[in-house]
Amino acid sequence: MALHLRKCFILPIRSRLVLPQQRIKSVYTTCDGFNEEEIREKLQRFPGGSVDLSKQTSGIAVLTVNNPGRMNAFTGTMMGELKDRVDELEQWTDGKGLIVQGAASTFCSGSDLNAVRAISNPQDGMKMCMLMQNTLTRLLRLPLVSVALVEGKALGGGAELTTACDFRLMAPGSEIRFVHKHMGLVPGWGGAARLVRIVGSKNALQLLSTARRVDPDYAVSIGLAEEILASDVSRSLDQAQKWLSDHTKGPSPVIRALKKVVISGRELPLDEALRTEKQVFGTVWGGPANLEALAQGPKHKGHNTDD
Numbered sequence: 001m002a003l004h005l006r007k008c009f010i011l012p013i014r015s016r017l018v019l020p021q022q023r024i025k026s027v028y029t030t031c032d033g034f035n036e037e038e039i040r041e042k043l044q045r046f047p048g049g050s051v052d053l054s055k056q057t058s059g060i061a062v063l064t065v066n067n068p069g070r071m072n073a074f075t076g077t078m079m080g081e082l083k084d085r086v087d088e089l090e091q092w093t094d095g096k097g098l099i100v101q102g103a104a105s106t107f108c109s110g111s112d113l114n115a116v117r118a119i120s121n122p123q124d125g126m127k128m129c130m131l132m133q134n135t136l137t138r139l140l141r142l143p144l145v146s147v148a149l150v151e152g153k154a155l156g157g158g159a160e161l162t163t164a165c166d167f168r169l170m171a172p173g174s175e176i177r178f179v180h181k182h183m184g185l186v187p188g189w190g191g192a193a194r195l196v197r198i199v200g201s202k203n204a205l206q207l208l209s210t211a212r213r214v215d216p217d218y219a220v221s222i223g224l225a226e227e228i229l230a231s232d233v234s235r236s237l238d239q240a241q242k243w244l245s246d247h248t249k250g251p252s253p254v255i256r257a258l259k260k261v262v263i264s265g266r267e268l269p270l271d272e273a274l275r276t277e278k279q280v281f282g283t284v285w286g287g288p289a290n291l292e293a294l295a296q297g298p299k300h301k302g303h304n305t306d307d
């Protein structure tokens with residue numbers, strides 16, 4: 001036990017963020033009593049569905065929560081697959097953007113209630129919670145500009161998954177709903193902590209305490225969503241791809257560096273954020289994109305440039 005404790009120390013927050021030469025660290029480790037293999041083995045008993053990932057040469061990937069027979073509810077195996085897809089994305093060094101969507105034109109209805117019923121004791125619940133919080137925190141910390149494409153319903157854990165992306169785009173008629181109160185719960189996948197940072201504590205408390213349906217207009221009005229997509233459902237993914245490509249135009253090392261400095265600005269105390277910014281700056285200053293831009297001379301004469 002003593003040896004175990006000696007190995008456990010609280011990593012300063014800065015060492016848990018995505019720095020140029022470091023892997024993204026998890027929130028929970030063995031020091032917190034988190035045993036990933038143990039909880040994944042338990043969750044394996046609840047199979048079904050999949051979490052699919054398609055990485056494109058454009059540098060944009062699409063992650064699809066795929067369990068349409070259950071409104072894309074996360075089965076036990078899907079929770080493990082989500083973690084595996086995030087592992088894959090952390091290794092994808094050419095990436096610059098990520099779209100998270102649900103299959104069959106609906107987003108996600110949270111945990112599979114069959115699995116929830118079977119692990120409804122506090123110990124197992126908190127172990128599932130630690131697995132999902134680790135995964136969604138690392139998803140948000142990926143050096144990729146991420147957007148949740150919300151069609152149909154994003155309920156419970158599905159609503160929380162939308163908050164683990166940098167942006168949210170909503171299709172007409174779609175809804176985000178934190179139904180946890182009706183389950184006698186609070187968010188367990190980190191959704192409350194992220195929601196406060198997105199919409200502020202008053203709006204967050206309203207959404208959680210009323211479990212109200214957040215339609216696209218209301219979501220945009222409180223800053224939960226960026227835009228409402230055009231009504232042609234068949235083109236929702238195309239619209240999201242266009243939106244994201246407009247937000248990730250440029251060399252992926254630069255786009256990835258921009259996301260890294262925003263992460264540190266959002267999560268670190270000012271001095272540490274500045275140090276991280278300096279470190280990331282050093283990875284692009286004098287880099288190929290910088291030198292090419294300098295060779296071209298000034299080109300931003302008071303108008304938006306495409307690249």
Ligand SMILES: CC[C@H](C(=O)O)C(=O)SCCNC(=O)CCNC(=O)[C@H](O)C(C)(C)COP(=O)(O)OP(=O)(O)OC[C@H]1O[C@@H](n2cnc3c(N)ncnc32)[C@H](O)[C@@H]1OP(=O)(O)O
Nearest residue numbers: 069070071073109110111112113114155156157187188189
């Ligand atoms: C921390 C997160 C938290 C936790 O882990 O504790 C959770 O996320 S708990 C789960 C929170 N989510 C919900 O409570 C949503 C439950 N589902 C619904 O309210 C409805 O299904 C809805 C509104 C998503 C869709 O309603 P609709 O009438 O359009 O369809 P059905 O209800 O007939 O659903 C079709 C089919 O899907 C099954 N289904 C839907 N959601 C789930 C789910 N979360 N887990 C398991 N199965 C789900 C539903 O049972 C139907 O299957 P069928 O075999 O046809 O009965």
